[in-house]
Amino acid sequence: MHFTEVIARKRDGHALARDAIDLFVNGATDGSIPDYQLSALLMAIVLRGMDDEETAALTDAMLRSGVRVDLSSLPGTTVGKHSTGGVGDKVSIALAPLAAAAGVIVPKMSGRGLGHTGGTLDKLESIPGYRTDLSVAEFLRVLRDVGTSIIGQTAALAPADKKLYALRDVTATVESIPLIAASIMSKKLAEGSSALVLDVKCGRGAFMKTEADARALARTLVAIGRQGGVRTVALISRMDAPLGRAIGNALEIAECVAILRGEGPDDLQALVRTIAARMVMLADGSDADAAARTVARALDSGAALARLQAMITAHGGDAAIVDDPGRLPQAANRRTVAASRNGVVAGLDAALLGAAAVRLGAGRERAGAPIDHAAGIVLEARPGDTITRGDPVLHLHYNDARGLDEALRLAESAILVDEAAPAAPPLMMGWIEDQ
Amino acid sequence: MHFTEVIARKRDGHALARDAIDLFVNGATDGSIPDYQLSALLMAIVLRGMDDEETAALTDAMLRSGVRVDLSSLPGTTVGKHSTGGVGDKVSIALAPLAAAAGVIVPKMSGRGLGHTGGTLDKLESIPGYRTDLSVAEFLRVLRDVGTSIIGQTAALAPADKKLYALRDVTATVESIPLIAASIMSKKLAEGSSALVLDVKCGRGAFMKTEADARALARTLVAIGRQGGVRTVALISRMDAPLGRAIGNALEIAECVAILRGEGPDDLQALVRTIAARMVMLADGSDADAAARTVARALDSGAALARLQAMITAHGGDAAIVDDPGRLPQAANRRTVAASRNGVVAGLDAALLGAAAVRLGAGRERAGAPIDHAAGIVLEARPGDTITRGDPVLHLHYNDARGLDEALRLAESAILVDEAAPAAPPLMMGWIEDQ
Numbered sequence: 001m002h003f004t005e006v007i008a009r010k011r012d013g014h015a016l017a018r019d020a021i022d023l024f025v026n027g028a029t030d031g032s033i034p035d036y037q038l039s040a041l042l043m044a045i046v047l048r049g050m051d052d053e054e055t056a057a058l059t060d061a062m063l064r065s066g067v068r069v070d071l072s073s074l075p076g077t078t079v080g081k082h083s084t085g086g087v088g089d090k091v092s093i094a095l096a097p098l099a100a101a102a103g104v105i106v107p108k109m110s111g112r113g114l115g116h117t118g119g120t121l122d123k124l125e126s127i128p129g130y131r132t133d134l135s136v137a138e139f140l141r142v143l144r145d146v147g148t149s150i151i152g153q154t155a156a157l158a159p160a161d162k163k164l165y166a167l168r169d170v171t172a173t174v175e176s177i178p179l180i181a182a183s184i185m186s187k188k189l190a191e192g193s194s195a196l197v198l199d200v201k202c203g204r205g206a207f208m209k210t211e212a213d214a215r216a217l218a219r220t221l222v223a224i225g226r227q228g229g230v231r232t233v234a235l236i237s238r239m240d241a242p243l244g245r246a247i248g249n250a251l252e253i254a255e256c257v258a259i260l261r262g263e264g265p266d267d268l269q270a271l272v273r274t275i276a277a278r279m280v281m282l283a284d285g286s287d288a289d290a291a292a293r294t295v296a297r298a299l300d301s302g303a304a305l306a307r308l309q310a311m312i313t314a315h316g317g318d319a320a321i322v323d324d325p326g327r328l329p330q331a332a333n334r335r336t337v338a339a340s341r342n343g344v345v346a347g348l349d350a351a352l353l354g355a356a357a358v359r360l361g362a363g364r365e366r367a368g369a370p371i372d373h374a375a376g377i378v379l380e381a382r383p384g385d386t387i388t389r390g391d392p393v394l395h396l397h398y399n400d401a402r403g404l405d406e407a408l409r410l411a412e413s414a415i416l417v418d419e420a421a422p423a424a425p426p427l428m429m430g431w432i433e434d435q
Numbered sequence: 436m437h438f439t440e441v442i443a444r445k446r447d448g449h450a451l452a453r454d455a456i457d458l459f460v461n462g463a464t465d466g467s468i469p470d471y472q473l474s475a476l477l478m479a480i481v482l483r484g485m486d487d488e489e490t491a492a493l494t495d496a497m498l499r500s501g502v503r504v505d506l507s508s509l510p511g512t513t514v515g516k517h518s519t520g521g522v523g524d525k526v527s528i529a530l531a532p533l534a535a536a537a538g539v540i541v542p543k544m545s546g547r548g549l550g551h552t553g554g555t556l557d558k559l560e561s562i563p564g565y566r567t568d569l570s571v572a573e574f575l576r577v578l579r580d581v582g583t584s585i586i587g588q589t590a591a592l593a594p595a596d597k598k599l600y601a602l603r604d605v606t607a608t609v610e611s612i613p614l615i616a617a618s619i620m621s622k623k624l625a626e627g628s629s630a631l632v633l634d635v636k637c638g639r640g641a642f643m644k645t646e647a648d649a650r651a652l653a654r655t656l657v658a659i660g661r662q663g664g665v666r667t668v669a670l671i672s673r674m675d676a677p678l679g680r681a682i683g684n685a686l687e688i689a690e691c692v693a694i695l696r697g698e699g700p701d702d703l704q705a706l707v708r709t710i711a712a713r714m715v716m717l718a719d720g721s722d723a724d725a726a727a728r729t730v731a732r733a734l735d736s737g738a739a740l741a742r743l744q745a746m747i748t749a750h751g752g753d754a755a756i757v758d759d760p761g762r763l764p765q766a767a768n769r770r771t772v773a774a775s776r777n778g779v780v781a782g783l784d785a786a787l788l789g790a791a792a793v794r795l796g797a798g799r800e801r802a803g804a805p806i807d808h809a810a811g812i813v814l815e816a817r818p819g820d821t822i823t824r825g826d827p828v829l830h831l832h833y834n835d836a837r838g839l840d841e842a843l844r845l846a847e848s849a850i851l852v853d854e855a856a857p858a859a860p861p862l863m864m865g866w867i868e869d870q
Contacts, residue, residue: 007607011481036470040606043478046446171475172442 003027003037010044018057025061028167029160035167042164042173050178055220056227058178062186063228065160069136069192071107074143077283078105080193081275082184084217085117087205087354088242090252091272092120092150094259097307099276100147101298102291104283107143109153109191113363113371116205116354118249121152122363126249126329126373130317142314147307149314157190177213181220185228195231195282197275198222201239202429205350211236211429218432226434231282236429237271241348241383244268248362248376248397250328257322260305265382267427273299274428329374331397335404336380339387343417346383352414353377353394359403359410360396372399377411384421438462438472445479453492460496463602464595470602477599477608485613490655491662493613497621498663500595504571504627506542509578512718513540515628516710517619519652520552522640522789523677525687526707527555527585529694532742534711535582536733537726539718542578544588544626548798548806551640551789553684556587557798561684561764561808565752577749581742584749592625612648616655620663630666630717632710633657636674637864640785646671646864653867661869666717671864672706676783676818679703683797683811683832685763692757695740700817702862708734709863764809766832770839771815774822778852783818787849788829794838794845795831807834812846819856 006020016024024041027033050058071078079099083089096106110132113119121132132152134142142149155162161183168174188196198221201207202214218234225232244265246255258264259272273295280291298304309319321327357363361372378395381387394411398404441455451459459476462468485493506513514534518524531541545567548554556567567587569577577584590597596618603609623631633656636642637649653669660667679700681690693699694707708730715726733739744754756762792798796807813830816822829846833839 004605004607007478011478011607011610034470034605036474036602037606039471040474040478040608043442043446043475044482044607047479047482167471170439170469171472172439172446172479173475175446 003033007037007041007044010041010048013048015051015054021054021057022061025058025065025160028163029065038164039167039171039173042168042171042179045179046173046176052220052223055178055181056224059182059185059189059224059228062158062160062182063189066158066190067156068190069107069157071140071143071192073140074105076103076105077195078107078193079195079197079279079282080188080191081106081108081197081199081279082188083199084184084201084207086201086239086243087117087350088244088247088252089118089201089239090123090244090246090256091199091268091275093123093253094256094272095276096148096150097311098260098272098295098298098304099279101303101307102276102280102294104147104279105143106148106279107139107191107193108148108150109157109187110150111153112367114367115365116351116358116363118247118252118363120150122371122373123249123252124150126253127312127317127321128327130312130315132315134315142311146310146314148311150311153187158186161186177217177220181217181224185221185224189228189230193230196225196233197278197282198232198234199275200234200236202236203238203240203350205242205354206239215432222432222434231434233278233282233434234432235275235278236432238425238427238429239350242350242353242379243271245379245382246376247353247357248360249371249373250330251376251378251397253321253328254325257305257308257325260299260308262299271427278431331374332399333397333401335396335398335408336392337394337396337408337411337415339381339389339391339393339415339417341417342388343419344421345381345385345387345393345415346418346422347416348379348383349414349416352410356396356407356410356414359407360398361400361403374399383424387417438468442472442476442479445476445483448483450486450489456489456492457496460493460500460595463598464500473599474602474606474608477603477606477614480614481608481611487655487658490613490616491659494617494620494624494659494663497593497595497617498624501593501625502591503625504542504592506575506578506627508575509540511538511540512630513542513628514630514632514714514717515623515626516541516543516632516634516714517623518634519619519636519642521636521674521678522552522785523679523682523687524553524636524674525558525679525681525691526634526703526710528558528688529691529707530711531583531585532746533695533707533730533733533739534714536738536742537711537715537729539582539714540578541583541714542574542626542628543583543585544592544622545585546588547802549802550800551786551793551798553682553687553798555585557806557808558684558687559585561688562747562756563753563762565747565750567750569750577746581745581749583742583746585746588622593621596621612652612655616652616659620656620659624663624665628665631660631668632713632717633667633669634710635669635671637671638673638675638785640677640789641674650867657867657869666869668713668717668869669867670710670713671867673860673862673864674785677785677788677814678706680814680817681811682788682792683795684806684808685765686811686813686832688756688763689760692740692743692760695734695743697734706862766809767834768832768836770831770833770843771827772829772831772843772846772850774816774824774826774828774850774852776824776852778822778854779856780816780818780820780822780828780850781853781857782851783814784849784851787845788812791831791842791845791849794842795833796835796838809834818859822852
């Protein structure tokens with residue numbers, strides 16, 4: 001089989017057989033197929049699509065391009081979690097210790113922030129001393145001792161994805177549900193957990209702008225999980241305004257601590273509890289009410305907070321930040337953005353606020369760029385709040401003033417004040433489950 | 436403008452502006468845009484198309500990637516000719532001297548054969564001594580002295596096409612009317628003639644399999660010519676059976692000599708006369724009847740044959756082949772394929788016969804491979820002929836027997852004998868002219 005024939009079949013709208021997909025993925029991984037042929041096929045996939053069977057075969061081939069973590073030695077059920085990414089999305093950092101305190105083993109490999117969305121690794125690294133580069137042996141030990149560990153993705157997992165993602169990024173072939181789904185699921189399946197909970201974001205601050213696209217992606221992800229033998233469920237949730245009140249790495253860690261104290265913003269609290277309960281259901285088969293009670297006990301008893309402390313300690317981090325958030329990096333400067341009129345906060349555009357936070361140093365435009373863990377934005381007002389002209393809406397935290405003007409411009413344009421609050425869609429828009 | 440934005444625009448179905456197309460073509464020519472980005476855009480163009488304006492801008496950018504031949508010093512009207520290629524298509528070699536004898540200056544740059552179709556350069560090089568690699572200065576001198584010259588395309592013309600064609604060939608992005616049209620017309624416009632006659636083939640032995648595709652390509656080619664300021668007309672002609680009776684380089688030269696003697700197969704004779712008359716009409720504005728009479732005189736007087744001899748001599752070739760075709764390379768061996776039943780020849784599949792001729796050594800599967808000028812196939816019977824079992828249908832000429840078995844298998848499968856001849860579509864299916 002010549003690779004040009006594989007490209008031509010997809011170009012002409014046919015489904016690719018497993019051997020053709022293997023040729024593609026193996027050739028990408030070992031470099032035997034040149035980039036110009038890979039990118040031609042990628043564009044044909046973007047425009048012609050892939051059915052569920054092809055997408056599952058693609059995921060499987062990408063999974064087999066590397067190693068799969070063996071979690072079988074762990075004494076309990078492992079449930080992974082993944083979010084498609086948003087602004088202020090610090091859910092995993094509160095969720096993982098909470099679910100662990102509720103009896104679930106939560107192994108999690110995360111990525112860094114890029115563009116307007118943050119990354120779990122960057123947030124954790126704002127905790128002084130926290131190491132995200134544990135070996136797989138250390139990862140397994142922390143999982144056994146603490147019940148959860150969050151580390152960086154190792155290069156040994158799904159190397160085909162790393163290669164293909166880099167090529168997609170420079171060939172305008174990122175926007176494809178089968179390619180996005182295979183990229184996500186090859187890594188998640190390689191992490192080796194028995195079940196998976198996915199949080200598929202939709203809205204202005206998410207990669208999927210529409211609910212229809214988010215549902216299509218969620219259905220594809222769940223189908224791949226089924227074909228891969230990993231029970232997978234996906235929540236569809238809104239990402240129009242930032243999640244919670246904090247954007248920025250250390251600021252978000254402090255908010256996670258508040259959540260595990262039973263405090264913190266309602267939306268974030270609800271999302272963390274809901275996903276944690278679903279993980280409990282997957283782990284021990286309990287029903288929704290029982291799972292919610294288990295989660296509430298783990299929170300109210302302080303067990304969840306203790307797990308966070310234990311995880312930080314096991315990763316070499318300063319667990320005293322839990323009792324004294326002032327030990328987290330603090331920005332030297334603040335600037336408040338005030339309301340320019342009376343009314344109701346009708347919207348706080350997550351994409352614009354994410355971009356503003358990047359300008360303040362909280363994120364990066366290109367992979368590998370340094371970030372300022374202390375920088376970020378705190379939301380004083382939230383959508384639905386009634387405000388008076390001059391009231392503080394946002395607080396910008398920064399050390400380096402070079403991006404301040406642009407951040408202010410973006411932040412101001414992110415605030416929408418109107419006569420009345422629009423009817424807001426619910427934060428959580430339902431679950432996609434295995435059929 | 437980032438090139439990924441250009442790719443994304445075409446991916447999303449938008450038209451590309453001239454500056455985006457210039458970035459593409461200039462980046463391909465100077466190597467500043469990597470192949471993997473070029474091929475992603477090529478696939479997006481294959482699947483999303485280009486409108487006439489984009490295609491004209493693409494052609495123009497490819498034309499401007501190299502030099503344009505200046506024919507303004509020639510004392511008369513120059514009319515170029517191009518065929519999209521077929522099996523046994525030796526039209527240009529008889530046509531160019533005929534049109535020159537009828538008063539048209541015919542500058543022609545040609546390519547080599549690849550796959551099942553032959554190439555004009557290979558055919559001419561079967562004439563002992565004939566040089567196809569004249570300099571532009573020599574080309575102009577022959578055009579001035581003889582009225583026609585057929586040479587190889589120089590690398591200085593449309594280098595972007597050479598680069599892009601090589602990439603399209605290995606990325607399954609050949610099949611696109613805008614890309615095919617821009618490739619053809621960038622080279623033809625670079626040749627510098629005042630008008631162009633195109634022969635767009637359709638059928639089993641042609642690149643365009645259907646009449647609809649051939650008409651769409653022809654319309655695009657004519658539109659590009661108009662936008663480029665070169666009056667362009669296109670004939671749609673059938674390529675189901677080979678043209679004439681000869682396939683193979685020296686065999687086809689001998690058939691061209693016969694045509695210029697007023698002999699030779701009817702279909703080839705008709706096509707050569709029709710295209711020559713159209714070139715006369717474009718050159719001097721005469722009407723169809725007058726042009727046909729001019730062409731008939733050029734043939735009947737022997738002037739056309741004399742021009743062929745003069746062209747061969749001017750290119751360093753052995754013009755004595757005109758009076759003694761035995762001086763052309765002759766194959767050592769013959770093999771006859773006979774009819775396996777009584778009936779009427781209902782079809783002689785040009786694609787299969789072209790492939791059979793390649794196996795005998797008359798063509799090449801990959802660019803740069805050597806060919807045997809003497810090898811080929813002569814058609815004893817033609818579609819519509821009544822035959823009896825055992826009658827010779829084809830004669831295979833070869834020196835090297837290594838490909839004989841496969842050639843015989845292909846040749847036998849190319850012959851379709853039936854009870855009656857099907858209603859054959861006309862060889863010439865009409866002209867596409869500037870609107």
